Amino acid sequence: MNDRLVPEIKRAMAELADAAPPTRPLDELLAARSAPPSPRRPRLFTIAAVTVSLAVAVAGLVFVRSRVDHESRTDDTPTTTVAATSTSTATTVVPSTAPAPIATATSAAPAATTVPSTNVPPDRALATGFVPISITWISLQNGWLLGRAPCTDSAGECLSVARTRDGGQTWHGVATPPAPADAVDEVRFANEHDGWLFGSTLWATHDGGGTWQQVQGLTGVTRLEVASGRAYAIVSGGSDTSQAFTAPSSSDAWTLVDPTPVISNDLALRGNTGYVIGTDGRVRALSPAGLTALGLPCAATDSGGAGGLAIADSTTVAVLCAGDGAMGSSAKHLRVATDGGKTFAAAGDAPLGGTQTWLTAASATTYVVGASSGATSLYRSTDGGATWQTVFEEGNGGAQLVDLGFTDAKHGVVVMNGAPTPTLLTTSDGGATWTKAAIHD
Amino acid sequence: MDVMVMTDGEVYRRYADELLRFASALVGPAGAEDVLGDALMRVFGSSKWTEVQNRRAYLYRAVLNQARSVHRSTQRRLAREAASASEHRYEPSSVRAEVLDALRRLTVRERAVVFLTYWVDLPPEAIAEQLQITSRTVQRDLRSAHGRLEVLLG
Numbered sequence: 001m002n003d004r005l006v007p008e009i010k011r012a013m014a015e016l017a018d019a020a021p022p023t024r025p026l027d028e029l030l031a032a033r034s035a036p037p038s039p040r041r042p043r044l045f046t047i048a049a050v051t052v053s054l055a056v057a058v059a060g061l062v063f064v065r066s067r068v069d070h071e072s073r074t075d076d077t078p079t080t081t082v083a084a085t086s087t088s089t090a091t092t093v094v095p096s097t098a099p100a101p102i103a104t105a106t107s108a109a110p111a112a113t114t115v116p117s118t119n120v121p122p123d124r125a126l127a128t129g130f131v132p133i134s135i136t137w138i139s140l141q142n143g144w145l146l147g148r149a150p151c152t153d154s155a156g157e158c159l160s161v162a163r164t165r166d167g168g169q170t171w172h173g174v175a176t177p178p179a180p181a182d183a184v185d186e187v188r189f190a191n192e193h194d195g196w197l198f199g200s201t202l203w204a205t206h207d208g209g210g211t212w213q214q215v216q217g218l219t220g221v222t223r224l225e226v227a228s229g230r231a232y233a234i235v236s237g238g239s240d241t242s243q244a245f246t247a248p249s250s251s252d253a254w255t256l257v258d259p260t261p262v263i264s265n266d267l268a269l270r271g272n273t274g275y276v277i278g279t280d281g282r283v284r285a286l287s288p289a290g291l292t293a294l295g296l297p298c299a300a301t302d303s304g305g306a307g308g309l310a311i312a313d314s315t316t317v318a319v320l321c322a323g324d325g326a327m328g329s330s331a332k333h334l335r336v337a338t339d340g341g342k343t344f345a346a347a348g349d350a351p352l353g354g355t356q357t358w359l360t361a362a363s364a365t366t367y368v369v370g371a372s373s374g375a376t377s378l379y380r381s382t383d384g385g386a387t388w389q390t391v392f393e394e395g396n397g398g399a400q401l402v403d404l405g406f407t408d409a410k411h412g413v414v415v416m417n418g419a420p421t422p423t424l425l426t427t428s429d430g431g432a433t434w435t436k437a438a439i440h441d
Numbered sequence: 442m443d444v445m446v447m448t449d450g451e452v453y454r455r456y457a458d459e460l461l462r463f464a465s466a467l468v469g470p471a472g473a474e475d476v477l478g479d480a481l482m483r484v485f486g487s488s489k490w491t492e493v494q495n496r497r498a499y500l501y502r503a504v505l506n507q508a509r510s511v512h513r514s515t516q517r518r519l520a521r522e523a524a525s526a527s528e529h530r531y532e533p534s535s536v537r538a539e540v541l542d543a544l545r546r547l548t549v550r551e552r553a554v555v556f557l558t559y560w561v562d563l564p565p566e567a568i569a570e571q572l573q574i575t576s577r578t579v580q581r582d583l584r585s586a587h588g589r590l591e592v593l594l595g
Contacts, residue, residue: 156510
């Protein structure tokens with residue numbers, strides 16, 4: 001942030017804090033409050049406002065999976081068998097707004113137990129005011145959206161999960177975990193049955209979202225992807241202590257992949273190929289057996305480090321390396337390895353605008369970079385990163401680009417999560433154009 | 442005293458001041474007491490409260506959740522009150538009104554992260570622990586807040 005603003009922000013925060021009223025005795029404070037709100041109940045959703053018609057208006061447009069690495073049930077064959085280690089079953093009830101106690105993931109494999117939750121029956125209408133925050137697809141027709149919507153029986157926002165079976169033409173609500181609205185940030189499904197909601201807590205379903213169980217022992221999940229019947233998660237333990245865990249998609253038997261610390265934001269899977277980036281900056285191949293150190297994509301002069309990781313094909317992996325950021329801009333160097341991540345070479349530079357970045361690949365030659373600062377932008381290259389075009393830009397104060405990804409060379413999706421309203425963007429032409437999609441039932 | 446054996450009243454006395462200041466930073470002084478009171482009612486009524494290891498962090502998170510809950514419904518009212526109060530109560534002469542207005546336009550969680558970063562001087566990892574969210578979320582919120590503040594105050 002502009003250094004000039006920092007002292008003013010500090011003073012403003014100090015003034016706001018200092019303006020707090022004097023503390024009262026606890027009994028006085030509580031006596032002044034009304035009875036606590038009733039527990040959250042299942043809600044019936046009504047039709048959300050429609051702003052833009054989904055892909056049905058475009059011939060041939062089919063909805064896409066959120067990430068290139070999501071695979072369907074037909075590929076659901078674990079590459080390696082990991083014995084289930086857990087079984088504990090104490091019942092838990094997560095308060096509707098008070099946070100759940102935080103467990104800490106340790107370097108040892110956690111006792112990855114699941115506990116029954118107080119699930120609500122599936123809803124059949126989309127929540128009024130539903131706004132998307134994350135999306136996942138297991139096929140061109142079947143996908144899930146995680147979103148938030150105004151609670152129906154109390155003030156504030158509640159979690160909401162919706163699914164489609166028709167490529168996103170219509171959505172309906174399904175069961176939602178009894179978790180605070182900010183307890184999870186993203187959704188992934190491996191197939192019709194196995195899915196996860198993750199963020200500060202991890203929830204799993206193995207009946208297609210009918211019921212959700214909180215996975216005990218894993219908290220602070222920053223990334224989770226699934227391919228070939230196996231899920232991988234990056235679990236944050238603080239600075240330089242994030243680690244990779246894995247579980248067969250059909251179970252909650254999570255085990256530590258490797259004690260090597262990895263960067264919390266980067267995890268890419270495709271088929272049986274997976275990569276993470278170590279805190280030493282080196283790309284590492286990911287398998288249930290552990291991590292294998294590969295090439296070093298970013299130069300010492302890339303002060304921003306890795307700002308995106310993508311698999312283009314079975315042997316091509318790309319990393320976006322960021323330079324110094326200033327005034328909403330930063331250098332964005334695309335480095336590509338075509339030998340399975342062993343040796344990286346400079347492929348080109350994306351435009352400077354935006355300091356927070358995301359990267360995905362539609363093919364070995366087509367890349368899309370998301371960038372955010374004061375504005376939110378999508379940049380596209382069709383020549384392997386040599387030249388770039390701005391294909392989307394919106395001055396919205398800077399949004400998070402969640403789940404930026406392609407299913408095939410043409411179809412891609414991203415959730416633009418930020419001001420003024422979270423929005424789903426889709427493309428059906430390989431990222432040349434992006435359209436805001438309506439979400440309705 | 443071991444916080445795990447404290448009574449609710451003792452926990453409150455230990456943390457009330459900082460929680461009230463935190464709430465004031467999130468929703469303004471006019472709504473701070475309501476937010477704290479409602480958060481405490483939920484926490485003390487929770488069956489999990491007695492098992493919580495990090496009670497201070499749990500309370501911070503509860504205040505943040507409550508602030509987010511009331512934010513939508515009372516945003517307009519608080520904005521009016523804050524705008525009015527800023528002329529008479531807590532607008533400092535050293536802070537531009539635009540700065541306060543820009544801070545009010547952040548999300549509640551962004552404001553919490555900005556408050557803990559710039560007023561409490563906590564690093565992202567400590568903020569993550571205090572708010573019981575991930576470091577990634579903290580860094581994301583901080584970057585988002587920076588971007589918006591730059592646009593608004595550029």
